[in-house]
Amino acid sequence: MEVGSTSSISGMSDLLVVNELKVWYPIRKLFSIVGYVKAVDGVSFTVREGEVVAIVGESGCGKTTLAKAVTGLVPITSGNIIFEGVDITRLPGRTIREWYSRKVGLIQQDPYGAMPPFMTIRAILGEPLKIHRIGREAYGKEVYTALTDVGLTPPEDYVNKYPHMLSGGQLQRVAIARALILRPKLVLADEPVSMLDASLRVEILSLINELRVKYGLAIIYITHDLATAKYFSDRIVVMYAGQLVEIGNAKDIIKKAMHPYTEALINVIPDPDPRNRLIIRKTLTGEPPNLVRPPPGCRLVPRCPYVMEKCRTVEPPMIKVNELRFVKCWLYGS
Amino acid sequence: MPSVLEVTNLKFFYRTIAGVVRAVDNVSFTVGEKETLALVGESGCGKTSLARALMRFLPRNVAELSGSIKVDGIEVLDMDDSEFDRKIRWRKITYVSQAALNSLNYVMKVVDHLIEPLVLHYGMRREVAVEKARDIIVKVGISEDFLYRYSFELSGGMKQRVVIALSLISNPRIVILDEPTSALDVMTQANIMNLLKELKEGLSVSYIFITHDIATSSELADKVAVMYAGQLVEYGPAEKVYVDPLHPYSKGLLSSIPRLRTDTSLTPIPGSAPSLINPPKGCRFRPRCPYVKPVCEEEPPHITLGSEGYVRCWLYGSR
Amino acid sequence: MSSAIAIRRTMLRHKSLLAGTSIITAFIFISIYAVVGIPYSEAVRMWNTLDYWEDNPKLAFPSWLNAFLSKKLPETVILSSTDGGVKVRQLLPFGGGVYIRVEISFNYEYDDFPSEVVLRLYASNLRTALVSLTWIKPDGGEFIVYEETISSEYRYYSISADRRFQTQYIKYVTEKLGESPSYDISPEIALFANEGRSILSPDTKEVLKGRYRAVLIFRSSNSEADVDVKLSIYGKVFGLVGTDHKRRDLWLAVIWGTPIALAFGVIASVVTVFLEMIVAALSAWYGGLVDHLIQRINDVMLVLPFLPILLMISYFYRLTIWTLLIVVVVLSIFGSGIKVYRAMFLQIKEMPYIEAARAYGASNSRIVFRYMIPKVLPTSIPNIVLSVPSYVFLEAVLALLGVGDPAAITWGKVLEEAFTGGAVYRGYYHWILAPSLCLVVMALGFALIGFTLDKIFNPKLREV
Secondary structure, eight states, X not given: XXXXXXXXXXXXXXXXXXXXXXXXXXXXXXXXXXEEEEEEEEEEEEEETTOEEEEEOOTTSSHHHHHHHHHTOSOOSEEEEEETTEEGGGSOHHHIIIIIHHXXXXXXXXXXXXXXXXXXXXXXXXXXXXXXXXXXXXXXXXXXXXXXXXXXXXXXXXXXXXXXXXXXXXXXXXXXXHHHTTOOSEEEEESTTTTSOHHHHHHHHHHHHHHHHHHTOEEEXXXXXXXXXXXXXXXXXXXXXXXXXXXXXXXXXXXXXXXXXXXXXXXXXXXXXXXXXXXXXXXXXXXXOOSSSOOSSOTTGGGOTTOOHHHHHSOOOOEEEETTEEEOOGGGOO | OOEEEEEEEEEEEEEETTEEEEEEEEEEEEEETTOEEEEXXXXXXXXXXXXXXXXXXXXXXXXXXXXXXXXXXXXXXXXXXXXXXXXXXXXXXXXXXXXXXXXXXXXXXXXXHHHHHHHHHSOOOHHHHHHHHHHHHHHTTOOGGGGGSBGGGSOHXXXXXXXXXXXXXXXXXXXXXXXXXXXSOHHHHHHHHHHHHHHHHHTTOEEEEEESOHXXXXXXXXXXXXXXXXXXXXXXXXXXXXXXXXXXXXXXXHHTSOOSSSOOOOOOOOSOOOOSSSXXXXXXXXXXXXXXXXXXXXXXXXXXXXXXXXXEOGGGSOX | OHHHHHHHHHHHHOHHHHHHHHHHHHHHHHHHHHHHHSOHHHHHHHHHOGGGGTTXXXXXXXXXXXXXXXXXXXXXXXXXXXXXXXXXXEEOGGGOOEEEEEEEEXXXXXXXXXXXXXXXXXXXXXXXXXXXXXXXXXXXXXXXXXXXXXXXXXXXXXXXXXXXXXXXXXXXXXXXXXXXXXXXXXXXXXXXXXXXXXXXXTTTOOBOOEEEEEEEEEEESOTTOEEEEEEEEEOSBOTTTOBOTTSOBHHHHHHHHHHHHHHHHHHHHHHHHHHHHHHHHHHHHHOHHHHHHHHHHHHHHHHSOHHHHHHHHHHHSOOOHHHHHHHHHHHHHSSHHHHHHHHHHHHHHTSHXXXXXXXTTOOHHHIIIIIIHHHHHHHHHHHHHHHHHHHHHHHHHHHHTTOSOXXXXXXXXXXXXXXXXXXXXXXXXXXXXHHHHHHHHHHHHHHHHXXXXXXXXXXXXXXX
């Protein structure tokens, strides 16, 4: 089952297919496993070449674990991650390191933590090249090109600096340069702007987008902010409590959310408007469920304003609304 | 509307090895009763320094603190530390910082957090203080049972509610909210904003809401002060600033924010904020401003707008 | 350039760093002087060859002590037939052999008696010879100290140890003054005392200053025979730091103890900390079974007593100072240090930059050595510096317990000999003072540097 795959219509090939992916973290007590944190619990989606897919959800919904799984950084409990037709869950660690790590780049949330504090910018950008034995003569040139690409010009002003000498915005540019220096096909951007000033976010996201076009990348943009997802992604995948609840084109989802959770996410995001102060927003109360023992039916049951009897007992399937739209809610199916 | 807080020409500089940091440079504004002033600016523009100057949380390396801060008409800059402590801090003005969420003591019960200032500073009897704590905890939307829980048992949103309760328990006139929700989830953030809106109506309290996100600031703001490089560049009612901003920086902030409900094009502000040690001469926004003209090299005038509110820009000045 | 300025500024801001660095720099210069001036093997040979030191007094105090004393302690005077002596050689008629008379005269102007007087005879071509030594005091009093027939080429005769002379002299004094002295007059006193009534009591005895003459008569039946004489009047002070019981100049031990102490301390400390870090990083990074194994070994090593094990090893194997170093390092790798570093590495392991490195394909060993260890390195430098003196002291303690290298010249070894030689209760404080002062000052130097570096590197201690 390849939910959300649209390759048949667009004619573009699927770069990444994630199929029924489960990442469960074991909880150990003494020598036995007493349970699992079901951080990612049966997730399927596809990313086509050159496409931006936003994965949107609250913290703790499993989106970062999903990103780590796709990058090959956490062991997978079950399911497949198929990249360029190769199932990476079956690859030995060595192949992941030598082949897959060149194909997939990672941009992290915290630009300060993402840089080894004892290396210069030149060394930081050079590390991926050294690891993948990119020729020595190319080395200096690649670093300079990478810095120019992300707008840190002239590059010679930056190469000998240490991370603590740069601002958060500049460091995030270095992080982008590092993620792209091996010319990957896919970049995972895990909340790349949430620690930056609101006024800087658009700048950084535009930069990522520019480079996406330039190098023909596909991007998985992980965020909690639907507003930026609307501007910078082709498709949005909404994640709640380890599962995907809605998939669709970005514009469609923002225009008309189908899943109650998506609706709530849209409701809570303010646009700058003086009338905001006069309204009380519709929100979901309570907290997301415990991922060790999630509710038996729909996982939104305790917070959902439209809850029905059926929701409590039977888990809703991913219902296909049209070729592009999928929603996991009983409101849209029998 | 009588003003609760009146700040005039406030300057707050401090000394570092690199030079004098002009963190707050000639800032004036007023906050009325049951009114919210949103203080918006990029990080490093001096927002938090302004809050610290108001609360008088001063570092040891203060180079200058001058101007006037009047709370309920009383000048507080003339007070010595002990008088300020007795009369103003935590009584008239309270402060919710970015880090407050993590400042709760893990091994103390919620009730002990809440009654501590009442018992220690006001000499209230424990039973009376507990009653008051019960009152306030319900007001911030937490069930009474949670009074006797430890703070590690609370979720992020609940902790933030306790911190807000803590800031309100002494019936202050003004609460300074310094990025109170930026560490929280979107959903929790909205819930806290709803709470703050309700509390403002219920209790007669004014807020100074400090944030870098102009969209979030509109959730509470009656008035908006846009801060850039230590100065207020635009100050006025929400209806004016969010809809029809005058200063090029305010315009830039608003047009760099992605909006969910309308399709506007996004234009980031080019360049980065200047250092507060050696800001550009004249208008500090000059190097990034699309409307820059030669006269901008001189200090821009305060153009007063309406009853209160001003913009600091040569576009609107006569010359 | 700018880093030099930065270092100078840091030094000036932290006076303790300046003081500590000066102390250690001084020790480093002493080390260089020692290593360049006297090669190690040469120094060891010297130290263990007793003949080399025969002209030094035993257990002498440092010379500078005289600057603080009203009664000056004597220096050593070495006299011989060729140097300060007059030798007259006469052949006896009718092949009767040879008669040699050596007269040595010298001024003795010190306020105190010498520590020891020794006569050495270097004879040649003798079958047997009759020798006598006559001692003539400045006041004209004279007596025969020594008379014997010798048959060996070399004769060592310690007047100080001559019991016969001592009893004879006491008898002589008793007859002369009509009263017996209240103490055993030692030969040195006999030779140099004023023979008035003052000699009768140990409190009033005094040196007779002036020109002394010692006359040696040598008669041999072999006319080919010849003799040379060395008369050593050992003083009570010597050199900068004095001598030990084997007449050795302690200065050599101070000088050569420095590079050994520095090398031992620094190598032990640096190697131990580095190995600790590597083991801890591997333990934290791999986790699971590797971590379990390392931690259990560590727990076992933690409860094993360090010193007794070292003592045991040293009883079974003869340890040189360098094998001792290896044993010390091996025994100190596992310990609380690994626990501390492991805790730090567990934190570092979760940092985003490690995750980024894994994402771009860094191998496990690269992550451990290029990403984890360099992060901890700055915080471990103060630790390295601070643990140097503990290893220097450890070496001294081991030497004191008799575990040290018997050949090596270390401060600890000197202390051990001082201890067994009863330096403390016999009042030879200089013997202990020199090495222990060196130990303390070196420890102080490293401590000053270490604590200041800790302040600079450790943000928790940094002043706001």
